[in-house]
Amino acid sequence: MSTLPDFQALAPAGMDFVADPYPLYAHLREQGPVHRVATEGAGDVWVILGYDAAREALTHPGISTDVRHSARWTSDGGQAVGGRNMLQTDPPQHTRLRGMVAGRFTARRIEELRPRIQQITDQLLDRMAPLGAADLVASFALPLPIAVICELLGVxxxxxxxxxxxxxxxxxxxxxxxxAEAAAAMAAFLTELLRSKEEHPEDDLLSDLVRAEDADGRRLPTEDLIGMAFLLLVAGHETTVNLLANGTYALLTHPEQLKTLQAEPGLLEGAIEEMLRYEGPVTSSAYRWTAQDVEIAGQTIPAGESVLILLGSGSRDPGRFAEPDRFDIRRPRTAGGGHLAFGHGIHHCLGAPLARLEAAVAFPALLDRLPDLTLDTDPADAAWRPGLIRGLTHLPVRYTPVG
Structure with a gap:
């Protein structure tokens, strides 16, 4: 263990941590999988960087997603929208909440959405194809998952x-x-929307939720309904936006891989998993806290401490993946567990099947309609968002106009 200065300031000289966090992750992993660092706004935090250590931490019963285990916790004032949602609770409350929506996110139920996802994808490409140039985020990667999750929930x-x-x-x-203003507006909007669904139910997930009962016949209280709706809406599209944009960026900056995928469409499933591993949409877990003294990879973390599990670092751990900084859509599957892009354990991303399906529809359509798609900017000028979400603000592309 090392007590270190500001986390981002540790990036190797000349490296931009926001644009490319992986050199810093590699530097720290070489010193060990667990470190205590200072972060702006969050104070001292324990970061978990290694693949095995991350999987251990993600399933450790002594590491909680409930902020009340933080030694610095004083009130629930930080609960932005509604009651505690699945990302902020432990069993048995987490089990109850997840169980009330899990049936809607099985692979079989999600597969039923394929025709509609294809239709939305085609409509977006119909508008984009004649232009010859576009911001792929604004024109495609963003509106597709927003339309899908909003239709699924009934927004x-x-x-x-x-x-x-x-x-x-x-x-x-x-x-x-x-x-803060956005959170207040979102809460008011969801309150009214849920009231409307209760009075006039439709064939959507929010209508199901207001009527759903758990195993004991109890319905969710209003605050928990709002928290659930908020999580499903936000998490249901933010990560998929970045899977589509980051995955496209990875292909366009590795043209030999792009050509391989275009020549061999059967590689698509492995290509999507490699996109998730190489440039996943979430660089870290949400904050967690030690509910007791916890030992991870031989390092004791005292009770009440903040913990960040760096999923992006674990997915590039050379102890788990050969040549981890190489983007390879033919990368063999690893026995015993793959990348950490969707997390691991009971908080493994509920929407992973939906994200994978959207990618499986979107990429073939995009590359078929725009076969000469290329970046319309220097890769060094790519604008990445800071924070736990790993994504591009814009992705300028050009191509031969079609239609």
Whole structure:
């Protein structure tokens, strides 16, 4: 263990941590898989960088997602929208909450959405193809998952752009006045939407939720309904936006891999998993806290401490993946567990089947309609968002106009 200065300041000289965090991850992993560092705004935090240590931490019963285990916790004032959601609870409450929605996210149920996802994808490409140049984030990677998750939950189309603006402020500006105002607006919107679903139920997930009962016949209280709706809406699209944009960026900056995928469409499933491993949409778990003294990879972390599990680092651990900094869509599957892009354990991403399906529809359609797609910017100028979400703000591309 090392007590270290500011985390981002440890990046090797000349390296931009936001644009490329992986050299810092590698530097720290060489010294050990567990470190205590200082972070701006969050104070001292224990970071878990190694693959095996990350999987251990993600399933350790002594590491909690409930902020009340933090030694610095004083009140629930930080609960942004509604009651505690699945990312902020431990069993048995987490088990109860997840069980009430898990049936909607099975691989079989998600597969039923394929025709509609294909239809939305084709409509977006119909608008984009004649232009010859576009911001792939704004034109494709963003509107596709927003449309899918909002239709799944039952958010009216006229509210989707506003909902995304709130989501962006809450995810990327959580400690600002704008973030607080977005949270208040989101809570008010979801309260009214859920009331509407209760009075006039439709064939959507939010209508199911307001009527759902757990194994003991209990319904969710209003605050927990709001918290659940918020999590499903935000987590249901933010990560998939970045899977589509980051995956496209990885292909366009590795043209030999792009050509291979275009020549061999059967490699698509492995290519998507490699995108998730190489440039996953979430660089870290949400904050967790030690509910007791915990030992991870031989290092004791005292009770009440903040913990960040760096999923992006674990997915590039050379102890687990050969040549981890190489993007290879033919990479063999690893026995005993793959990348950590969707986490691991009871908090493994509920929406992983949906994200994979959207990618499996989107990439073939994109590369078929725009076969000469290329970056319209220097890769060094790519604008990455700071924080736990790993994604591009824009992705300028060009191609031969079609249609």
């Amino acid at each position: 009216p189309e006229e509210h989707r752009d506003t909902f995304h603006e709130w989501s962006q402020r809450m995810v990327f500006e959580p400690a600002t006045q704008a973030g």
